[in-house]
Amino acid sequence: xxxxxxxxxxxxxxxxxxxxxxxxxxxxxxxxxxxxxxxxxxxxxxxxxxxxxxxxxxxxxxxxxxxxxxxxxxxxxxxxxxxxxxxxxxxxxxxxxxxxxxxxxxxxxxxxxxxxxxxxxxxxxxxxxxxxxxxxxxxxxxxxxxxxxxxxxxxxxxxxxxxxxxxxxxxxxxxxxxxxxxxxxxxxxxxxxxxxxxxxxx
Amino acid sequence: xxxxxxxxxxxxxxxxxxxxxxxxxxxxxxxxxxxxxxxxxxxxxxxxxxxxxxxxxxxxxxxxxxxxxxxxxxxxxxxxxxxxxxxxxxxxxxxxxxxxxxxxxxxxxxxxxxxxxxxxxxxxxxxxxxxxxxxxxxxxxxxxxxxxxxxxxxxxxxxxxxxxxxxxxxxxxxxxxxxxxxxxxxxxxxxxxxxxxxxxxxxxxxxxxxxxxxxxxxxxxxxxxxxxxxxxxxxxxxxxxxxxxxxxxxxxxxxxxxxxxxxxxxxxxxxxxx
Numbered sequence: 001x002x003x004x005x006x007x008x009x010x011x012x013x014x015x016x017x018x019x020x021x022x023x024x025x026x027x028x029x030x031x032x033x034x035x036x037x038x039x040x041x042x043x044x045x046x047x048x049x050x051x052x053x054x055x056x057x058x059x060x061x062x063x064x065x066x067x068x069x070x071x072x073x074x075x076x077x078x079x080x081x082x083x084x085x086x087x088x089x090x091x092x093x094x095x096x097x098x099x100x101x102x103x104x105x106x107x108x109x110x111x112x113x114x115x116x117x118x119x120x121x122x123x124x125x126x127x128x129x130x131x132x133x134x135x136x137x138x139x140x141x142x143x144x145x146x147x148x149x150x151x152x153x154x155x156x157x158x159x160x161x162x163x164x165x166x167x168x169x170x171x172x173x174x175x176x177x178x179x180x181x182x183x184x185x186x187x188x189x190x191x192x193x194x195x196x197x198x199x200x201x202x
Numbered sequence: 203x204x205x206x207x208x209x210x211x212x213x214x215x216x217x218x219x220x221x222x223x224x225x226x227x228x229x230x231x232x233x234x235x236x237x238x239x240x241x242x243x244x245x246x247x248x249x250x251x252x253x254x255x256x257x258x259x260x261x262x263x264x265x266x267x268x269x270x271x272x273x274x275x276x277x278x279x280x281x282x283x284x285x286x287x288x289x290x291x292x293x294x295x296x297x298x299x300x301x302x303x304x305x306x307x308x309x310x311x312x313x314x315x316x317x318x319x320x321x322x323x324x325x326x327x328x329x330x331x332x333x334x335x336x337x338x339x340x341x342x343x344x345x346x347x348x349x350x351x352x353x354x355x356x357x358x359x360x361x362x363x364x365x366x367x368x369x370x371x372x373x374x375x376x377x378x379x380x381x382x383x384x385x386x387x388x389x390x391x392x393x394x395x396x397x398x399x400x401x402x403x404x405x406x407x408x409x410x411x412x413x414x415x416x417x418x419x420x421x422x423x424x425x426x427x428x429x430x431x432x433x434x435x436x437x438x439x440x441x442x443x444x445x446x447x448x449x450x451x452x453x454x455x456x457x458x459x460x461x462x463x464x465x466x467x468x469x470x471x472x473x474x475x476x
Contacts, residue, residue, distance in 0.1 A: 040268075042256060047238060047264040047405070047418035052374070052395040076372075077332035081430035097332060097372065097398035097426065114435035125440045158431055167428040169399075184438030191435050 056102040056140035058094050061110060061177075065134045066126040072110060072138075089113040089122030098167050101138050101146035106169035108138070111178040114191070124179040127153060127197050136199045138175060148175050148199035155181050155193040166196065175199050228269070228326070233299035235275075236266030236324075240310040240341050240407035241292075241317050242414050248309075249278045249287035249294075258282050264420055272301035279309050279319065292317045306420060310341035310407055313362040320363040325401060328427045329369050334396040335425065336375075336404070337367040343409035350378040350387065358382065372398045379406050379415070389415045399426025 062069045075084035075093035085093045092112040099106030112124035134150040151174075166176050175198075182193025228234050237248060239259045248256035248265075256265050259282075275297045278290035287294065292309050299305055304324040312318045322339060329335050338349050340362045349357040349366070352375055357366040359382045378390035389406055396402060400423045408414040 037254065037257065040255065042237075042265045042268055044256075044259075044263050044265045047262050047420060049392055049394065049417060049419050052397060077330075077429055081331065083429035083432045085432070085434055095429070111432055111434050115437040115439035116435075117437045120437075121439045124434070128440075158433075161431065163428040163431065166432075169426065170424075178432045178434060179440075180433065180435030181440055182442055184435075184441035186438065189436050189438070190433060191438070191441065194432055194434070 055100040056142040056144065057096065058101055058108060058110065058138045058146075059141045060139040061092055062137040062139075063126075063130060063134060064137075065131050066129055068123045068126060070112070070123050075111075083109075083111060085111050085113055087113075087116075089116050089119045089124075092124065095167065099169055099173065101140050101173070101175065102142070102144070103173060105171060105173060107165075107167060107171070108173075108175045109167055109178065110138070110175060114179040114181065114195070122179075124177070124195075127177055127179055127195050128155075128181055130197065134199075135202070136175065136177070147202040149202050151198045151200050153195065153197040156196050157182070157193055158191075161194050161196065173201055228302050228304060231301050232269050232271050233301060234267035234304040234324075235270055235297070235299060236264060236268075236304075236306040236420065238265075238306055238308045238310075238405065238418060238420065239263045240308050240405055240418060242311075242408050242412065244291070244317075245282040246279050246291065246309065247282050247284055247287075249280065249290075250275050252276070252278075252287055254287075262418060264418070266306075267304070270299055272299055274298045277307060277319065279317075292319050295319050295321075297321050304422065306403070308339070308341050308363075308405065310363070310405075311343035311409055313343060313345065315343040315409055315411065318363075322365060322403075324403065324422055325367060326422065326425055329399060329425050331427050331429050332372055332398060333369045334372055334398055335367060335369050335401040336394070336396055337365055337401060339363070339365040339403065339405045342406045342415055343411065344381070344388065344406070344415060345410075346382040347379045347388070347406065348382050348384075350380060350385070350391070351375045353378075353391075355385075367401075370396045372396055377404065377417075379417075381410075389417055392417055394419065397421070397423070399423060401425055 057074055058072045060071055070090050070092055072092045072094045073086050074096035078084050092110050095109040099108050101108050113122050114125045115121045130150055130153055136148040138146045177197040179195045180191035181195040182191050184191050239261050242261050246259050247254055248259055276294045277297055278287035278294040279292040280287055280290050304326050306322045306324055309319050340360045346359050346361040348355045360366055374393050374395050376391045377394045378387035380387050400421050403420040405418040407418055408416050
């Protein structure tokens with residue numbers, strides 16, 4: 001208690017001193033320095049942990065002109081580094097690490113086996129016979145139908161397939177349909193070519 | 203035929219390049235610099251070579267990338283109401299940035315709790331298809347830690363200001379940080395996504411003694427690689443020249459089916475060609 005009284009007394013004395021008329025100062029009042037502004041606008045973001053954005057996955061592909069209407073399953077990579085493809089030749093595989101029809105950029109890559117010893121020829125064997133500008137409809141799991149128009153369908157020797165373009169993630173949105181074709185080597189049971197169909201959004 | 207093929211593929215390529223947005227702006231003459239503010243409770247300004255570059259930068263904020271010519275830059279971090287960089291709270295420090303590299307400069311606490319700054323190099327080398335990279339950086343006022351992934355020790359004895367990293371299959375891991383030799387998390391567990399082709403950089407920051415340890419996450423994408431190829435057929439039924447295709451192992455019925463399918467394909471292909 002005593003210190004507080006002392007403090008109050010001291011304050012009163014100080015106030016009394018201030019009450020005397022101050023000498024006129026000729027010193028100009030300082031002007032507050034304007035806060036500097038940043039020279040460039042650097043993008044900023046929070047570094048908090050954010051949930052992963054899930055893109056809508058394609059679940060069905062229809063190509064009415066050649067009677068293709070099959071389901072699509074998400075696939076990844078085989079241990080040997082090749083793209084995984086569903087065993088069932090009537091199911092197409094979507095390369096889930098790449099773009100989806102809902103992505104703003106990049107190629108949606110959809111592949112199915114052209115054939116199988118037991119199952120015979122698959123629906124994707126008909127990619128090669130798609131008419132010019134064939135319509136391709138890919139449905140995503142959010143119920144949206146994405147419509148595309150065939151730009152080209154080509155046979156490309158497997159060693160020459162530009163995989164960085166097929167699996168492009170930054171370019172204009174499109175779909176790339178892949179299967180096998182060309183000549184068949186009985187010894188290694190492999191085709192010489194990939195059939196590569198490219199279609200652009202309608 | 204093949205020339206036409208390549209024309210088609212090339213046209214697609216040009217279309218792709220037209221709108222390409224590089225994930226990283228680095229080049230043979232420039233570097234990317236990110237800046238992370240990991241000092242709790244202190245809003246700051248960041249000056250680069252004497253010029254205010256980040257105004258009112260809040261704890262937990264991540265800025266960048268700044269695409270800067272390869273050079274040495276002087277960075278000073280001041281209180282947010284400073285009028286220039288003459289009385290920095292951290293620094294000034296000289297950061298030497300090499301071309302074609304990506305860096306994150308982090309303002310953080312050292313192990314004993316004093317503000318400091320560290321320059322980390324972000325590993326942008328490509329990862330295998332189907333994998334992502336996890337980098338963990340210790341920028342907290344805390345002793346050495348173990349990093350737990352899905353309840354098991356993934357990285358041992360990580361000290362401020364060091365980092366560890368590994369390429370992992372795509373997925374979500376439950377990440378936690380425990381003081382080395384213990385298993386009781388001081389941070390987390392928190393779900394951290396390992397996304398394909400992405401370097402997910404997790405920072406432990408804050409102060410153990412102030413009980414505000416937490417995680418910050420920075421992601422840099424575009425490190426993906428492509429599948430080796432696409433092998434989409436095993437029977438030869440769709441071959442252009444299938445000499446002997448029917449000899450190997452096909453039963454009668456399968457052979458008939460195959461023949462029918464093959465004929466149909468050839469016919470429609472012929473039609474398409476016209």
